[in-house]
Amino acid sequence: MEAPALIRLRQAGVRFGAIQALDAIDVGVRRGECIALVGANGSGKTTLLRLLHGLQGCTTGAREVPAHVGRLSTAGLRCAMVFQRPFLLNLSVNQNLNIALWLRAYPRQERLRRAGEALERMGLVALAQRPARTLSGGQQQRLALAIAWSTDPDVLFLDEPTANLDPGAKREVEAAIAQLASEGLTLVMSTHNLGQAKRLASRVLYLENGRLLVDAPVDQFFQDRLPASAEQFLKGERSW
Amino acid sequence: MQTVFESFELALRLLAAGDPQLLQIVVLSLKVSASACLIGALVGLLLGAWLAVARFAGQQALVWALNTLLALPSVVVGLLVYLLLSRAGPLGSWGLLFTPSAMVLAQSVLVIPLIAALTRRLVLTAWREAADPLRSLGAGPLTAAILLLVHERRALLTVVLTAFGRAIAEVGAVMMVGGNVLGVTRVMTTAIALETSKGDLALALALGLVLLAVVGCINAALSLLQAPHSAERAALV
Amino acid sequence: MVNHHGARDAALQAGRRRQFARAARVLASVLVLVLSPVARAAAAGERFIVMASTTSTEQSGLFAHLLPAFQQASGIQVRVVAVGTGQAIEMARRGDADLAFVHDTAAEEKFVADGFATRRQNVMYNDFVLIGPADDPAGVAGRDVVAALQKIAASGAPFLSRGDKSGTHAAELRLWKRAGLEPSGLKAPAYRECGCGMGPALNMASTLNAYVLADRGTWLAFRNRAALKILVQGDSSLFNQYGVLVVNPAKHPHVKNADAQAFADWVVSAPGQAAIASYKVGGEPLFFPNARP
Numbered sequence: 156m157e158a159p160a161l162i163r164l165r166q167a168g169v170r171f172g173a174i175q176a177l178d179a180i181d182v183g184v185r186r187g188e189c190i191a192l193v194g195a196n197g198s199g200k201t202t203l204l205r206l207l208h209g210l211q212g213c214t215t216g217a218r219e220v221p222a223h224v225g226r227l228s229t230a231g232l233r234c235a236m237v238f239q240r241p242f243l244l245n246l247s248v249n250q251n252l253n254i255a256l257w258l259r260a261y262p263r264q265e266r267l268r269r270a271g272e273a274l275e276r277m278g279l280v281a282l283a284q285r286p287a288r289t290l291s292g293g294q295q296q297r298l299a300l301a302i303a304w305s306t307d308p309d310v311l312f313l314d315e316p317t318a319n320l321d322p323g324a325k326r327e328v329e330a331a332i333a334q335l336a337s338e339g340l341t342l343v344m345s346t347h348n349l350g351q352a353k354r355l356a357s358r359v360l361y362l363e364n365g366r367l368l369v370d371a372p373v374d375q376f377f378q379d380r381l382p383a384s385a386e387q388f389l390k391g392e393r394s395w
Numbered sequence: 396m397q398t399v400f401e402s403f404e405l406a407l408r409l410l411a412a413g414d415p416q417l418l419q420i421v422v423l424s425l426k427v428s429a430s431a432c433l434i435g436a437l438v439g440l441l442l443g444a445w446l447a448v449a450r451f452a453g454q455q456a457l458v459w460a461l462n463t464l465l466a467l468p469s470v471v472v473g474l475l476v477y478l479l480l481s482r483a484g485p486l487g488s489w490g491l492l493f494t495p496s497a498m499v500l501a502q503s504v505l506v507i508p509l510i511a512a513l514t515r516r517l518v519l520t521a522w523r524e525a526a527d528p529l530r531s532l533g534a535g536p537l538t539a540a541i542l543l544l545v546h547e548r549r550a551l552l553t554v555v556l557t558a559f560g561r562a563i564a565e566v567g568a569v570m571m572v573g574g575n576v577l578g579v580t581r582v583m584t585t586a587i588a589l590e591t592s593k594g595d596l597a598l599a600l601a602l603g604l605v606l607l608a609v610v611g612c613i614n615a616a617l618s619l620l621q622a623p624h625s626a627e628r629a630a631l632v
Numbered sequence: 633m634v635n636h637h638g639a640r641d642a643a644l645q646a647g648r649r650r651q652f653a654r655a656a657r658v659l660a661s662v663l664v665l666v667l668s669p670v671a672r673a674a675a676a677g678e679r680f681i682v683m684a685s686t687t688s689t690e691q692s693g694l695f696a697h698l699l700p701a702f703q704q705a706s707g708i709q710v711r712v713v714a715v716g717t718g719q720a721i722e723m724a725r726r727g728d729a730d731l732a733f734v735h736d737t738a739a740e741e742k743f744v745a746d747g748f749a750t751r752r753q754n755v756m757y758n759d760f761v762l763i764g765p766a767d768d769p770a771g772v773a774g775r776d777v778v779a780a781l782q783k784i785a786a787s788g789a790p791f792l793s794r795g796d797k798s799g800t801h802a803a804e805l806r807l808w809k810r811a812g813l814e815p816s817g818l819k820a821p822a823y824r825e826c827g828c829g830m831g832p833a834l835n836m837a838s839t840l841n842a843y844v845l846a847d848r849g850t851w852l853a854f855r856n857r858a859a860l861k862i863l864v865q866g867d868s869s870l871f872n873q874y875g876v877l878v879v880n881p882a883k884h885p886h887v888k889n890a891d892a893q894a895f896a897d898w899v900v901s902a903p904g905q906a907a908i909a910s911y912k913v914g915g916e917p918l919f920f921p922n923a924r925p
Contacts, residue, residue, distance in 0.1 A: 210527055235531065242528040245546045254542065258533045306532075482727035482884060490886075492728055493682055493713055574682075574713030577696075592831030593691050594856035 160185050160221055161232065161310055161341060162207050167216035169202055169365075176202040178365045179216070184310060184343060189336040191356035191373070192345035195388065198362040200345035204312045207343060208234045233259075235303035236312040239319060241295045243287035248279060248298055251287050255302045273305035277331060293324025300331055304340075311335065313344040317351065329355065349389065353377060361385050402600035409605055416578075421609055424582040427495055427569070428562035431502030435562075436555050439507045443514025444540035447522050458515070464508035470567030476501040477571045493574040498582070501568040506558040513554045518543045556614070563610060583609075680709040681891045684721075684729035686799060687829040689874070690714035692849030692918055697911045702898055708891050716829065718797030724748065724877060727884030730892040735799035735847075735874045749877040753900050756908050756919040757873045760803055761851060762864035763834070764789075764843040772843070777867040781811040788822050790842035794833050795825025799872070804845045807869060834860070847872055849918040874919070876900070899923075 160183030169177040177199045184190065184207060192200045205211040206218060220232045244251050252270040261269065274280045277297040282290060287298060296316055303311055313332065317325040333355055336342055346352055352359055352373070359376040361369035369376065369385050381389070409417055446458060478484050480492045480500075491497045521543050529539045544551065566584035573580030575589060583606045590599035689695065690712060699710045713723065717734045724732040725748050733755070734740060740752040762780055764772065770787040772780035784791050793815065794801045808815045815823060826836055830850040837844040838858035846854075851862070864870075876896045881889040898904045900923035908921045 205527070208531065210530055236527070238528055240524070242525050244542060245548070255532050258538070302532075482886065487727075488886075493711060574711070574715075576682075576711040576713060579711055589691075592687065592829050592835075594831055594835060594854045596856060 191352035194362035235308035241299040273301040277301040405601035406604035435506035439510025443511035447518035449536040469565040473568035473571030497572040717799040
């Protein structure tokens with residue numbers, strides 16, 4: 156018996172003016188999954204992430220959070236997101252964490268505890284008082300992860316989190332993500348890096364021009380026969 | 396040119412002599428404009444940031460109105476505030492006309508659109524990057540606006556300084572609502588206007604130089620205060 | 633099961649609203665705190681009246697000489713707001729001033745007729761003078777101002793008018809009328825209106841080498857004469873009478889009537905008149921006291 160979906164999209168479509176960014180998406184995110192979203196640039200990965208998160212509304216179809224029967228609001232389901240380029244406030248590492256926790260109404264003692272835990276987990280304790288913007292790319296992204304994790308999200312979304320990082324930083328951040336996945340945190344991650352998808356994900360979604368063409372467990376995705384365009388994509392023959 | 400050289404010499408003599416009347420006028424100018432900028436900052440920073448961040452019907456109209464108010468001449472502001480505070484006007488019973496409070500009010504009205512418009516520009520640029528991250532963290536429009544104000548505090552200091560320059564240099568508004576009363580509402584700019592109309596051009600120009608010197612000292616002090624911090628940041632990079 | 637964030641998020645809204653309300657209250661008290669010292673600096677328990685007067689009287693320096701004497705005698709500070717006669721009378725009419733000290737008898741009488749003052753009183757007089765370029769292109773030098781104006785119009789030499797409804801402007805228009813000329817018939821470059829005070833008008837006249845009607849007081853205190861000098865004086869129609877008007881409390885109950893009347897009484901009495909007579913620039917008196925005893 157399948158676990159119930161935390162978030163479900165039914166025939167969801169998103170239109171920006173004349174552009175149909177997403178078309179008739181049917182998908183559910185289940186607890187504990189680590190989903191990789193792959194596809195060329197402009198295929199709608201970011202829009203899908205934002206739609207699942209709730210930052211974006213759908214112009215057709217519906218987004219449901221079934222755990223709260225019948226209600227379409229997001230109250231109760233906490234989502235967090237890590238972006239390709241981390242946005243950090245012009246304050247210290249600690250202050251950034253504190254503010255994120257304050258925004259979620261944690262009392263002072265809780266904030267201190269959670270912030271401390273998050274820094275330890277991401278190996279940033281030594282940098283706590285540094286201005287967040289002076290951190291290296293990899294450190295900033297780990298801080299973004301720390302911030303997202305510290306608020307105890309139900310689902311963590313990641314939009315190409317290692318795309319802008321050098322190889323060393325890439326490894327650091329991937330390791331942190333893998334750790335979170337292994338602890339059972341539900342993750343939805345878009346990536347250009349197929350190796351990354353293979354290493355981290357339990358399930359892969361392939362998007363093309365706003366349509367969901369393939370939705371399969373990771374082994375299946377990389378071994379079985381796929382639609383022609385998906386095959387081309389895997390081989391790197393499709394334009395990025 | 397003769398007048399210009401004369402006035403440099405006169406300005407130095409004025410500064411050296413420390414004439415109490417001149418001192419009183421300088422201090423009043425600073426107090427009035429600083430108070431106006433404080434009020435302007437409290438209102439303008441929030442207004443500007445919120446306009447950059449919030450989405451509501453009629454927002455474009457409000458932004459248009461703000462940008463148009465930037466061109467409001469100081470003498471028109473003075474006239475409007477005069478009519479407001481005049482005995483025949485709605486706030487006449489407050490008895491504020493021809494007092495420094497009226498001047499603070501008029502200059503606040505003058506700088507609020509300036510601060511709001513410049514803040515809006517700054518915050519809008521930051522918002523492009525920050526919108527999704529902040530919303531994803533659960534920040535509503537007003538909270539996001541305040542967070543971005545904190546985030547952009549260095550650039551916003553320049554905005555407030557710009558407003559201070561506009562306030563302390565204007566003459567139309569304070570002349571109308573203050574009345575240029577000696578010892579009570581005479582400030583640097585109205586004193587300069589008076590000396591010019593009396594034909595004492597050298598003295599008028601000298602007072603202008605004194606005004607610049609005072610503002611110059613303030614700016615120097617502020618950059619000295621910021622210097623150690625900037626050096627620290629440069630070292631970390 | 634999902635984490636139970638629902639109740640927390642709802643409480644969050646309420647908490648935020650309370651925080652903002654608190655912040656708003658703090659803001660309001662900061663504003664009050666900021667404004668009050670500045671206001672207190674003005675009030676400071678001082679006893680003062682606001683007098684609307686003209687720029688020419690202020691710029692002559694008379695008040696700097698006269699008012700300290702009054703303050704010594706009475707303890708009342710007189711705050712002079714110097715604007716054009718038209719604006720000064722308008723200010724008094726609105727009740728923004730406690731009294732007016734101007735030099736336009738016709739306008740003053742209208743003010744009284746309209747009930748804004750119970751009476752007007754003569755205080756002092758001086759005269760107007762016709763100023764012009766030292767080389768006198770229209771050849772007007774002498775004692776007859778009406779003839780001078782006619783010569784200026786005929787020669788097309790430039791004339792500068794204050795054009796600001798001031799006492800001086802009113803006097804100038806009366807003289808043109810007596811010369812049988814319509815100033816509106818004359819136009820730039822021959823006849824220019826600057827809409828400005830006496831000082832700026834003299835500045836402009838010295839730049840333009842134009843003729844201009846000025847009051848003797850401002851002229852004597854004026855320091856940017858360039859090539860200008862007095863060309864016509866002593867004509868009886870150049871007589872310039874100053875009057876004081878105390879705003880009627882019946883029209884504006886808030887005015888400081890007692891203190892304003894104290895000043896009016898003082899300035900027409902012996903000590904006030906003596907103070908006026910003793911004000912000299914370069915050894916010459918600017919104003920001649922003529923209050924009726």
